[in-house]
Amino acid sequence: MDRPQHSSSPHPLRIANFRAYWFSRFAGTIAISAQAIIIGWQVYSLARQTMDIRQAAFLLGMIGLVQFVPLLLLTPVVGLVADSVDRRWIIRGTTALLVLNAATLGLLTWVGLLSLPFLFLAAVSVGIARAFAGPAYSALAPNLVPKESLPTAIAISSIAWQTGTIAGPSVGGVLYALHPDIAYATISVLLMLALGLIFLIGPVPQPPVQRDRRPLQRILDGFAYVRHNRLVLAAITLDLFAVLLAGATALLPIYARDILHVGASGLGVLAAGMGIGAAVTAIFFSFRPMTRNVGVKMLVSVVIFGLAILTFGISREFWLSLGALIVAGGADMVSVYVRTSLIQLHTPDAMRGRVSAVSQLTISASNELGEAESGLMASLLGPVGAVVVGGVGAITITLVWAYLFPELKRARTFDPPDALEHEPLHGVAQP
Template sequence: MTAAPSPRHPLHFSNFRAYLVGRLCAVLAQYGMMIILGWQAYNIARETMTTSGAAAQLGLIGLAQFLPLFFLTPVTGWVADHYDRRWISRITLALLAIAAGLLAFATYEGWVSLPLILGIAVIVGTARAFNGPAYGALAPNLVPPAVLPNAIAISSVVWQAGSIAGPALGGYAYAATPWGAYALASALFGVALGAMMLIGPVPQPPRDTSRHPIRQMIDGFAYVRGNRLVLATITLDLFAVLLAGATALLPVYARDILHVGSAGLGHLAAAPGIGAGLTALWFSFRPMKTNVGVKMLGSVMLFGLATIAFGCTAFLPRSIAIEVGIAALVVLGSADMVSVFVRQSLVQLHTPDAMRGRVSSLSQLTISASNELGEAESGFLAALVGPVAAVIGGGVGAILITLYWARLFPELRLARSFDPPDIGREENSQEKNP
């Protein structure tokens, strides 16, 4: 009797399908909630502060999310490599659903405040510190090695699409009813939790009990530092997006520069999602296979140019400023999608399973640094030099960083494909020689 052919696509596996549903809902909820936190904080602050002072509050929100990630990263990566990644995700999703529900109730009752918003931002940052490495390291455990590259690509696309479409969803929901935006986020976190409960037992690397946990945590840093390709992809995103934080200042542009209100905020927030979605759709038919390093460098430069274009909408007539701004953000989202697709694929394919939790936690730290710490940088810089100068200067900085990284890390510029042997995979000597 002929054996039945093994599945050749990640979507043939029920665990992976449940994972994708949960990941999409969680990312939509998370980023939708955070854009509304920024919008609410900015509007509350504007009742008693100038534009610059209120912009600084956006910086505080970004900082409140980043600090828990920064301090907990070594621990969370080790936890993801030593405990059931499904239950780590389930517990953190439940915590996020409760936090979003609390914000919905506070907004409905009319007692939402800046201290409450900052407190929730800290809770979100703490939950994400544990959730991110567990989620990121779980995907390779759900499918056989033969379809792992495709699974990583699909997971990356889902994450990026959700992270950019989430703010649009939150903006539109807030325009309909302010408390409804948080209620929707809470419901989406609940759906993500339900999807994670459907994932059955999965293989996980055996716990390493031969060495002290602190030594194992250090191994994660040592591996990233020793693999220059992984180091290049992670740090390029860190510094480029850290500088070019246009999306962090969307509430300022929507209210005080383009004068389009919360409905316009939804349009602006939707634009990067459109660009990312179209790019993801293109990859589903024409997956990237060659010259991946050069394409990542080019996409980050385009990201910087699009950021500059969006910043310059402040100088355009109002009749065309919003259209140009939306177009620039569409390009920004598309470029970001290319960059994230390449980075996530290279990092996951060049990392042994026993190290994925720790490397994923470091990757998440750089993503958070570029996003949340980037929000802080953009907010504080806007308070000093103005939002327009902050956005344009950030775009210029992203371009300069990309040019420097192309020279500093020739491994990235010369990367031809995602296949580790083609790029020069480095072995994890720390794991092999304790």
């Protein structure tokens, strides 16, 4: 059985900087999740006025694609920025952009000028903001807590994200049902709160800029580090392909409206399903951090994730569908917990921004690009066929990765190699 964190390690929430970070992420995640479910509903509803289900499903999937493209193009730059610029200011700037984006959508909805082009432009803006904020957020957390507290900090941070994911869609759905103006006003206020809390974080260590390395060389160092550290590479790519194939969240508006027939209120509940399972799992890890057989547990969790998505795909009962999503969220949280801990603890601080950018690219590829893949597959196979094929694909990918990357099965703990602390900043970690 996993042992609890050593008593000498301070709990992350006892540290003022981390508390501000945690509550900022919590408020921001509620706002972004609420806005995402509203944008999805508005896109699908507008599209269904002139399109059939499969055409509207394809357009819904394109929302994910337009968020992914900025991330793909900016990834080489944003990681370098996170390793060169004060990470707090990166988060402050991107959060301000999200405030402006939400306020603009609210205004357009209020005056009745909202259209599909405006919604897609808003999605692009979110993609740009997330491209810069993601590596900065990931690289900042290890600077706020002692090393021995980091696994618990990761779990606690995941609680903020997953709890926000639970509350966000429900809050967005309920407030939008009351009045769209109320929904967008609330989202804007939450984002402003998140922005204010980030300003409460005091000075934190910033890795020295590598003056002896040109920017392009430093960018390539991040990709080279991931490519040569097979354990980090395996953890990142397993999540990439599994969620890319089995991501079903983009199709939730279709299931809510045309398959399960539960409407906008049911959509909010379904959208919160994965977050419920993930939050419960994250809370468990915050009290009982995983310490043994971490690689095997990651592999098993991805198989369970695939089975749960498969169940959701074939279900016609609302409560069974919700239960399957809760299980999928819990299994995904295990994978996220292991992957994030391995990346943060096996990466020198001077490279965390660049490695986190590579990780974010794969996460976005699995989420946003996965939404585009789901929309395309749904337009070809129908929504049920797309989800079922994705669930089977996730299970298959896990079995293949267990064979191709035995390092995962051999990963007993999160402990990095002793040589990591003494690696040259521009060096490549050897497996």
